[in-house]
Amino acid sequence: MARVLVVDDDQALSEMLGIVLRAEGFDALFCDDGSKAQGIFNEAKPDLVLLDLMLPGIDGIEVCRKIRAESGVPIVMLTARGDTLDIVKGLESGADDYIVKPFKPKELVARIKARLRKEDAKSESLIIGDLSIDVIGHSVKRDGKDISLTPLEFDLLLALARKPWQVYTREQLLTDVWHYRNPADTRLVNVHIQRLRSKVEHDPENPEIVMTVRGVGYKAGP
Amino acid sequence: MKYFYQFKQAWNKSLSLRIIATTFAVSTVLVTIIGLVLVNRVSSGILTSKESSSITEASSAINEAQRVVVATDTGAGAPTLSVVVDTAVTALAVRAGQSGLYDVLFLASPEISKQGLPERGTNLVAENSVNDELKSRVALTDKLLWSYTKIIYLDGRSVPGLVVGAPIKINNVGTYSLFLLFPLDKEEETIGIIRSSVLATGIFLIFGLLILVWYLTRSVLAPVRKTANAAERLRMGLLNERVPVSGEDDLAKLAGSFNSMAASIQQQIGQLEKMSRMQKRFVSDVSHELRTPLTTVRMAADVLYESRDQYTGETARAAELLSTQIERFEILLSQLLEISRFDAGAADLSLTNVNIKNVIEKTAESLSNLLARQETPVVITGHAPDIEMDQRRIERVLRNLISNASEYGAGKPIEVEIGSDDDAIAIVVRDKGPGLKPGESSLVFNRFWRADPARARTTGGTGLGLAIALEDARLHSGWIDAWGAPGKGTMFRLTLPRVAQTAITKSPLPLGTGEDEKLEFDMSALQELFNVDTKSEN
Numbered sequence: 001m002a003r004v005l006v007v008d009d010d011q012a013l014s015e016m017l018g019i020v021l022r023a024e025g026f027d028a029l030f031c032d033d034g035s036k037a038q039g040i041f042n043e044a045k046p047d048l049v050l051l052d053l054m055l056p057g058i059d060g061i062e063v064c065r066k067i068r069a070e071s072g073v074p075i076v077m078l079t080a081r082g083d084t085l086d087i088v089k090g091l092e093s094g095a096d097d098y099i100v101k102p103f104k105p106k107e108l109v110a111r112i113k114a115r116l117r118k119e120d121a122k123s124e125s126l127i128i129g130d131l132s133i134d135v136i137g138h139s140v141k142r143d144g145k146d147i148s149l150t151p152l153e154f155d156l157l158l159a160l161a162r163k164p165w166q167v168y169t170r171e172q173l174l175t176d177v178w179h180y181r182n183p184a185d186t187r188l189v190n191v192h193i194q195r196l197r198s199k200v201e202h203d204p205e206n207p208e209i210v211m212t213v214r215g216v217g218y219k220a221g222p
Numbered sequence: 223m224k225y226f227y228q229f230k231q232a233w234n235k236s237l238s239l240r241i242i243a244t245t246f247a248v249s250t251v252l253v254t255i256i257g258l259v260l261v262n263r264v265s266s267g268i269l270t271s272k273e274s275s276s277i278t279e280a281s282s283a284i285n286e287a288q289r290v291v292v293a294t295d296t297g298a299g300a301p302t303l304s305v306v307v308d309t310a311v312t313a314l315a316v317r318a319g320q321s322g323l324y325d326v327l328f329l330a331s332p333e334i335s336k337q338g339l340p341e342r343g344t345n346l347v348a349e350n351s352v353n354d355e356l357k358s359r360v361a362l363t364d365k366l367l368w369s370y371t372k373i374i375y376l377d378g379r380s381v382p383g384l385v386v387g388a389p390i391k392i393n394n395v396g397t398y399s400l401f402l403l404f405p406l407d408k409e410e411e412t413i414g415i416i417r418s419s420v421l422a423t424g425i426f427l428i429f430g431l432l433i434l435v436w437y438l439t440r441s442v443l444a445p446v447r448k449t450a451n452a453a454e455r456l457r458m459g460l461l462n463e464r465v466p467v468s469g470e471d472d473l474a475k476l477a478g479s480f481n482s483m484a485a486s487i488q489q490q491i492g493q494l495e496k497m498s499r500m501q502k503r504f505v506s507d508v509s510h511e512l513r514t515p516l517t518t519v520r521m522a523a524d525v526l527y528e529s530r531d532q533y534t535g536e537t538a539r540a541a542e543l544l545s546t547q548i549e550r551f552e553i554l555l556s557q558l559l560e561i562s563r564f565d566a567g568a569a570d571l572s573l574t575n576v577n578i579k580n581v582i583e584k585t586a587e588s589l590s591n592l593l594a595r596q597e598t599p600v601v602i603t604g605h606a607p608d609i610e611m612d613q614r615r616i617e618r619v620l621r622n623l624i625s626n627a628s629e630y631g632a633g634k635p636i637e638v639e640i641g642s643d644d645d646a647i648a649i650v651v652r653d654k655g656p657g658l659k660p661g662e663s664s665l666v667f668n669r670f671w672r673a674d675p676a677r678a679r680t681t682g683g684t685g686l687g688l689a690i691a692l693e694d695a696r697l698h699s700g701w702i703d704a705w706g707a708p709g710k711g712t713m714f715r716l717t718l719p720r721v722a723q724t725a726i727t728k729s730p731l732p733l734g735t736g737e738d739e740k741l742e743f744d745m746s747a748l749q750e751l752f753n754v755d756t757k758s759e760n
Binding site for chain 1: 509513522525
């Protein structure tokens, strides 16, 4: 049973989220204060974090950054503002996905399940540029040294590496990696490609592994 | 021709060129007139005094000649005619002196000249220095006659001069004509000097004037230009732009007024920005405060709705109503927030280069459920070049127009036409439903306006869709207009500039059909005329 940590200061919403999550078979934990989130996270070791951006104590973006510094656990932001700036800031601080209030319970559950879904791992080893990817071990190595990626970043790199001949559009990546069924915000892709590049590229300004194809999308490097 | 246009352009553009050219033209005309009058007056004065002194001298010289002739002729042992003539000419030459005050021609009158009579002149003066007309007139008169002439010498020289002539009677022979030729070369020289100095003065004066005018224009225009530049920078948003004020003249007043205007604009813009910020903040807060409980309610409603089978009929229906109305409430809330964002000026564009046809196809695709339910096909024709637009907003506009068309289109195909010209692209969405009634085409964009209040409530529209669509178009510096006629369907036309946020005045596609279109056009032209009039009255 997957554990979901809900970090939100609105008690009614937290309770409602608990009801919905339990109905879907998740184990829900709660935290109503940003400053306590880190402690509860370390203690409970949840499989996923639902994080409200507006929190008393320290705000959601800071919480997100702190959790991300220690763990690759999927983080889904809850935001009441559709503002571009908030969403981009949240994604840049390490969130994997976001969902704008008010949302439908089904939509939320779908997002959570997509983030928790494990690929059917086959014993497979891929090479992309000077990186080697071990699919079962969920690890990426360069010259024998591990590069630490979040599960989402790993999935993104894996998708590109599996079909090095294919140029992925942002919409395709949203479908393949985020498992969105409807067209969604392509900024998700942009932000995460940037984060991925900052980890795997020698020089993120001149990428050699995750290449941009102008006007189309991205593809794996030669 | 090309240079003429270039000049005309420069002429229209440059105030200093106009002033300098005008000054040049006017001063040249004035100086020329003054110079001509001056030279004329001076030279006629010089010539008049020379003339009167010459005539005085000539009259006494001629008297003396007559006396000499008479005296010589009546002496003892009457001398030959040539001696008489010689004596007279010599006497006159002595009288004229070494300075060459005048030269003498002593000629036989025309009627006796054929007889080989002696004629004399001094200093190689040619006989044709005196014209025939004067010669014949002198022969017939007994007075002094004079005229201007050109004195010609046998060695080829010639000088301007005054010739004074009178008849001399010689006994037994007849009338001789005596001509005294006064050279005017000195006077001519003086007049030449005066003429060239007047010319030099005139040119100097004109150039001096031009330099003065150029300097004055510059000193007046420089602050004006500076102010114009400052105004331009102010327009670009540099609200701190001011011009330096020096002195207390009109230009300083201009600079001062400009500065106070800039300060007042800056203050007002600051105030507006502050209000807009507050409004933005308020909208954002309201949004947040409303959305969190709404999320809870929405989830609760969904949970109830999912388990509605467990309730009795009416409770189950209540759960259903709760769920659908919350959805409607949500849409309404988000549209209200969107509208208030427009009102606060807080809406911004995120531009990308997009092909409109793709956007339309994508929008129709996303509406495929609705379109299938209404059994309404969408026919897309035409194409347009890629333009920069906020894809999310334009998609929203198109979704609104197409879903409206399918809702009111009575199942007939929706025609979407794309067109473009050099400045703009246009999309016309047309349904063939019952159509708008006259006068409704301007009302449809009003907030919460409904064509048929009784009907629309059931279809779930919020009444804000077209108002938001219009704002979205305006944000791109484009517009949406509508046309409809009973039985002919409804048309909505979205016009967008090809270069984002540049003003456009006409749409590449027509709105309406045939005569109605023309009527519509005339009406709007009239309306515009009316608007302009009322504006100018205010």
